[in-house]
């Protein structure tokens with residue numbers, strides 16, 4: 001058994017999620033950020049790849065105090081569990097994702113050096129799944145066993161690509177902002193190896209200055 005897996009990402013009209021310097025860009029508008037915060041608050045866990053942690057240093061917490069309070073009233077922690085897919089345990093020890101605002105789980109593979117794991121274990125739980133890359137299917141089973149029923153994935157393109165190509169995504173929402181980014185080396189919604197996976201468009205809606213497409217797999 002695995003959780004319901006929901007991917008949310010913001011892209012330019014040419015499908016890029018950052019520029020070729022992998023800088024964090026403002027793609028989302030205020031209205032989209034509000035939707036993302038609500039989706040986070042409805043989730044049991046939020047997952048990203050280590051590429052996103054290194055590029056963006058995200059907190060991955062619920063920004064709205066009202067939504068955090070609502071979670072607490074429902075008997076949940078104020079913020080969802082944060083999950084990082086990080087084969088070699090490269091997560092910098094001063095990353096915001098390791099701060100004490102929420103619990104964090106770092107999923108590594110057997111490639112991760114023992115001494116790195118020991119350092120990170122002082123700040124987060126570390127689990128080992130897979131030989132050279134994190135075995136995503138095994139990780140999702142583990143999250144389900146821990147009580148995670150709704151998992152939100154927030155990128156980046158390499159992790160999203162693995163999840164879709166391994167048939168591990170149920171639903172995906174892409175917010176398209178009114179900009180082009182360009183550059184053949186700029187990260188896209190789906191990087192990694194080439195694959196084809198058809199989906200069903202469930203909803204297209206205007207959101208602030210852009211629009212969002214929701215698809216089902």
Ligand SMILES: NC(=O)c1ccc[n+]([C@@H]2O[C@H](COP(=O)([O-])OP(=O)(O)OC[C@H]3O[C@@H](n4cnc5c(N)ncnc54)[C@H](OP(=O)(O)O)[C@@H]3O)[C@@H](O)[C@H]2O)c1
Pocket residue numbers: 008009010011016017018019021022023024025027048049050051052053055056085086087088089090133134135136154155156157158159160162163187191
């Ligand atoms: N616009 C948006 O909504 C948005 C959201 C998030 C990120 N971003 C952007 O996306 C870029 C980062 O994306 P990214 O593709 O470089 O990184 P990513 O998808 O966040 O992380 C990918 C890394 O995760 C690790 N990994 C371990 N097991 C894996 C598996 N089974 N499948 C896939 N990855 C696995 C690999 O590194 P190891 O082998 O070292 O473990 C891999 O390189 C940044 O520029 C960031 O700004 C944009």
